[in-house]
Amino acid sequence: MDLMERTVVRCADGHVFSTASFPLQQLGPDRIGPGRLIRCPRCARLRNVVPVEPVKR
Secondary structure (H helix, E strand, O other): OOOOOOEEEEEOOOOEEEEOOOOOOOOOOOOOOOOEEEEOOOOOOEEEEEEOOOOOO
């Protein structure tokens, strides 16, 4: 059983991966949007990532 919920995200280069941490806190009075900076395991750079919408079948 995984105690941390994982989020599937896509980086700015199009790489899709899952992450255990996807902080959604607000910075200042306004949200900065759905994207966050996370290190991509494919390109090993800090990239803006957004959650991937689940596929409906």
